[in-house]
Amino acid sequence: MHGLDNIVGLIAVVVATSVVARRIGVLSPILLVIVGIGISFIPGLLEVELDPEVVLVGILPPILYVAALETSMPAFKFNLRPILLLAVGLVLFTAAAVGFTLHMLLPGVPLAACFALGAVVAPPDAVAATAVARRIGLPRRVVTVLEGESLINDASALVTLRVAVAAAVGQAVDGWSIAWQASVAVIGGIAIGVAGGIVVGFVHKRIGNPLIDNAVSLLTPWVVFLPAEALGASGVVSVVVCGLSLGHRMPTLMSAASRLQMDAFWRMVKFLLEGAVFLLVGLQLRGIVAHVERSFAFTAGALAAVVGAVLLTRIAWVFATTYLSRLVPGGRRRDSGLPLAIPAVISWAGMRGAVTLAAALSLPETLAGGDFYPRGLFVILAFGVIVATLVLQGATLPAVARRLKVPADDVKEDALAEASVQHEASRAGKARLEELAGDAPDGVIERLRQLALSRSNMAWERLGRAEVETPSAAYARLRREMLIAEREVFRKARDTGRIPEETLRQAQREMDLEESLLERGDL
Template structure:
């Protein structure tokens, strides 16, 4: 019972923290981390010990999966070069630079273990990137690049961590062994993700019950990561590959009811997990400080040196990787030079998260190699807090200061209206084909009016700021729906209809109001 009470308290605090952040106009990850730091020293507040296995197998897979299924595969493919340069090249570069800097500061610690910590600190966090980049309204392409980087970089870091710790503990590590590990981790992850996605996609296509569809969607990331880990390949890569495939094909794999229910489920799951993740990071402060056995003066300057190295290293990599490839005419013609504000924002968006702490906690506690494990864990924790609070909190101001060009909403609306026009024409053509099957004329007229209404609504978004006819329709129809609800509730209260009838009618009205919501809000 005590364990259940602690979980309820943590969830409640996370939800309140997110609500408060929205009320204050703050970024929720930052407020939750800072709140966790404060709560970690409150007497009687539950002590939560973060287990690496819980993060890497229990929390990370569903978060990566939901991020992957919402990622545009065409946009991901178009930005594959910058994504791989950041997710693979930058992680390796950062791990090596941080490793050598740390080895200079702590020459008694083997270089391989210093590089292992560099691998732990190198990857920006998927949760932080998604939660912050979308929240502050960065241009769509930058969001795609940052999310794509964060989806893949954990796999690079974990493979590098495995190789470095293996070398530190005496395992024979050569080019053949490293190459084999990479092939097994990356290649095996891709294979498991692809095969798993095909199987899960087949099951989704056969299932017609929305509840079963949603349950299968929940199980998918855990099943895939367990299979991948069983053959010692990358569960991260496997989950991302499966998520990209299934997300791209979701319109043809699941029914409309299943997609609506699954989308609502994953929104709630991500909301709760993201809140808990950042709260849990902050709550680790008390334990980490208690275990720290290094003099605070030494801790301070080593921490400052490592954090400074991480920030500088990212900029040193981002600028050349942005502009050097475009010196090739073929690449430049397809993808022209971006404004300098783009690499500045990408360079500043290096927030670390819970995976960094989980990987640090997974560092070997062995007597075979002497090293300050407590200091390494502290460095991981300090990097998370400083990058989230410093970079995460100032990223909106940096974007505004650079006058970062926003995505052109008019172009989006124009593209949507054009496609909607073509879609409505296809619908009318199909209706004309079916019109001779004894369909009443008033039904045909109503369906044609509906198609015309959708086209008009799409084109109206290109108009002025006034209230469009579609918005007037949506506003008035919502008032009518409220009146209908009142009549059904009164009939239920008076005993004229049973509860089941009320629920059925209320569900229909709720679905209609949900469809109207976009019309009223835009």
């Protein structure tokens, strides 16, 4: 299978596997990797060789961009300290720990090359951890920290990898050059991301057409990523900064139609890209195994050592930074009373993904001076870390969270805050209505007043008992049944020639929009 056949095959397997994963209650990233491994040993079926550039340039930017769009900037800023400790500090700590561990097993391999593998396996995946966190209902702050970590850690890992590879191939690397590269990557990425957010926001404000808005949104990740990489800055940082900026200002940048269409568009793109990434990871196994130069026993021992270093460094780092930070002014105030279950579950949410494999495949073929360098072993170790962390941590994280009794967010408190804000919003809406009512018919004014009152009442109803059907829930249930009957009348009228197809489509669209509001609880 080649070209278009492979693309269609990938999409078909992603969709089918995701459906099965939902049915049997398994996380789709885990099942996709397992399915990919199985398919890799079937000759002639989905033989796809993963190009590192496809992941690092083609897939990573849009995945990070949509994740940044959905991340709360105020929450991100509030949790910036723990995010940076994980995304930068832990990446460096893991790279060093894995590098020294591997160097002890392979003393003939230059330490810089071992550090390169450490940088490869250091960053947790941007998809897996947050997918698990949201599914098992972890507290909002934990989800924000894990999302923030996954948004930034790829940048710090790739910069570390770049420095380690440069040293391994014989380029002169010192403290000043490392500091310079890091500064250019971070500061340049931030500057380009901010500039991109300003320019793209300006464009969105002046478009007003949902289709063009979506096209601009699709191009945005690469519009900031490619120039940043060309200038030596971090494309990952630029995409994240641009996405955070645009996501924070989205309510004022686009029309309602553009936002609705963009939300549906990005959800589909995200689903397909994330699924394809994990499937591609699994599909690489046969090709990777074929290039391993060491014995099975040595490879298994090295893998166990590297996986152990990856797991233990995260646990040690999370607990140390959580509780030792209380000695720093301001740390005790923010994290006082933090239950032990929170750092425990964060320390166990370190699943690796496609970026790790792509980074491993981008390792140089040879080192300067002909130094011993088992590249095939390094790639299989990276692959093993991905599978081990996905299966070991991904499959057990829900049970760990339940066993530790991780405290969930207070639903009553959230509902009370929502009801309070909705009440203020309804008052503001009614005030604007009175200002602009003018000569509008009395029936229209009264209907709008009732709609504002209904929105406010629905928010307060959520504070009531869950087992009792609220008036809003009863309204939604009955209205859905009415819409089913109305659709059937329009369909029969189209079939008998009483109305044209265009009339059916318009009526169908209006009813679909109303039903989507019912599902969200907005009507």
